[in-house]
Amino acid sequence: MDPTLVWLTILALAATTFITRLSFMGLLAHVELPPLLQRALAYVPPAILAAIIAPQVFPVVQELPTLDWPRLIAALIAFAVAFRTRSTLATVCVGMLVLWGLQAV
Amino acid sequence: MATPHLPLPPRLAFVAGANASLPLLMAIIPFGVVCGASAASIGLSFGQAWALSWLVFAGSSQIVATQLMASGAPAWVTVLTGWVVNLRFMMYSATLAPHFRQRSRPGRWLAAYLLTDQAFAVTLARIVEGREARETAWFYLGLALSTWLFWQVASIAGIMLGSFIPARWSMDFIVALTFIALLVPLLNNRPMRGAALVGGMVALAPQLPFRLNLISAALAGAAIAMLLEKIWTRPSSG
Numbered sequence: 001m002d003p004t005l006v007w008l009t010i011l012a013l014a015a016t017t018f019i020t021r022l023s024f025m026g027l028l029a030h031v032e033l034p035p036l037l038q039r040a041l042a043y044v045p046p047a048i049l050a051a052i053i054a055p056q057v058f059p060v061v062q063e064l065p066t067l068d069w070p071r072l073i074a075a076l077i078a079f080a081v082a083f084r085t086r087s088t089l090a091t092v093c094v095g096m097l098v099l100w101g102l103q104a105v
Numbered sequence: 106m107a108t109p110h111l112p113l114p115p116r117l118a119f120v121a122g123a124n125a126s127l128p129l130l131m132a133i134i135p136f137g138v139v140c141g142a143s144a145a146s147i148g149l150s151f152g153q154a155w156a157l158s159w160l161v162f163a164g165s166s167q168i169v170a171t172q173l174m175a176s177g178a179p180a181w182v183t184v185l186t187g188w189v190v191n192l193r194f195m196m197y198s199a200t201l202a203p204h205f206r207q208r209s210r211p212g213r214w215l216a217a218y219l220l221t222d223q224a225f226a227v228t229l230a231r232i233v234e235g236r237e238a239r240e241t242a243w244f245y246l247g248l249a250l251s252t253w254l255f256w257q258v259a260s261i262a263g264i265m266l267g268s269f270i271p272a273r274w275s276m277d278f279i280v281a282l283t284f285i286a287l288l289v290p291l292l293n294n295r296p297m298r299g300a301a302l303v304g305g306m307v308a309l310a311p312q313l314p315f316r317l318n319l320i321s322a323a324l325a326g327a328a329i330a331m332l333l334e335k336i337w338t339r340p341s342s343g
Contacts, residue, residue, distance in 0.1 A: 001148065001149075001174060003150070003153075005180055006149065006153055006174065007153065007156075008180065009170065009174065009180045009183050009184055010153060010156050010157055010160060010161065010170075011160070012180075012184040013157075013161050013166065013170055013183070013184050013187040013188065014156075014160035014161045016184065016187075016188040016191070017161050017162075017163055017166065017187070017188065017191045017194070018217065018218060020188065020191050020192060020194045020195050020198070021191075021194045021197075021198055021217040021218065021220040022198065022213075022214065022217035022218075023194075023195050023198045023199070024195065024198040024199035024201075024202040025198045025201060025202045025205050025213050025216060025217045025220075026210070026213050026214060026217055029202060029206065029213075032199070033195065033196065033199035036331075038196050038199065039331065039334070040327045040328075040330075040331055041192055041193050041195060041196040041327075042193070042196065042297075043296060043297065043300040043326060043327040043330035043331065044189065044190075044192055044193055044300075044323050044326070044327050045165075045190075045193055045291060046288060046291045046292065046297050046298075046300045046301040046304065046326065046330075047300040047301060047303065047304030047322055047323045047325070047326020047327060047330075048165065048169070048189070048190050048304060048319065048322065048323050048326075049165070049284045049287055049288040049291070049301070049304070050288060050300075050301035050302070050304040050305035050308070050322070050326070051304040051305060051307060051308035051318065051319050051322035051323070051326070052165075052168065052169065052172075052280070052281070052284050052308070052319070053281045053284050053285060053288065053305065054304075054305035054306070054308045054309050055308055055309060056277060056278055056280065056281035057281060058309055060309065060312070063311050063312055064311075065309040071278065074278070074282075075281065075282075075285065078282050078285050078286075079285055079289065082285050082286045082288075082289035083289055086286075086289070086290060087131065087132075087286070088131065088132045088135045088136060088283060088286040088287075089131055089135050091282055091283075091285055091286040091289075092135060092139075092279055092282045092283055092286065095278070095279075095281075095282035095285070096275075096278065096279060096282065099275060099278055100274075100275075103275070
């Protein structure tokens, strides 16, 4: 990767992120966020998180998602652990141990 | 009605905020390590990887940007996608704004720079208790600064670890597991679950040009959730 391009990407992401954070606290201090937009924004995080998880669980090979049993089983168990414990550390540790265990079989 | 509280002086409110960050560390530290490690694992220099953690300072978008850079996506797609992941900060900013109206401009800019999911959630709980605006601002500052500090330490540890981890350990899967831990608490109603389901499915659809799948997933997920909200909340309220 071209270092200049990487730096420009990082700086542009930093600037847009900061402006988003500052939006109503600084730049638009006397503007109200429309309720419709406010509710729509609440739904972006679950959609994005799931969109990042899905290709890790069903690896995309030549444009098509594939079934990778160790990853699928590890992810399902990790979901259960996350529901029960609400702990990032427990979810990551159990998920990785299950994945390594199944890959070793 | 909220119980009236005697407002804490700034210093005590700041300390109370810093203390309130401690229970969050079990989530912040592993996530910071994972973000640092994945930035290092795609071959970013120490300076670049750390710049992501202190200039961008938003874990999910750092991971997204890292993955897109590694996949060779155009720079504008990386920036646009990372920004869409961070759009939720606009909602947080709007919610916190009334409590920072009396603060100086540098104070508000610092507060904005330090805004995270965790700092927002804990401060919101405090606002709901009916705390005074000045106290809320100092509480937030203690909480957010402490969160920032631990995030940087965790990121640096992750960056140093990341370049040593062999590929056969499937460390990329750690990112998926970390995100499962972030996703599960959000799935508390049907529109949120619908957004997640649609987002996941769109991400698996045949690759869109310029790797625009993530942005499409976000937009489709939010749109479906708004629709589901309409279908499911109307009959019960009407």
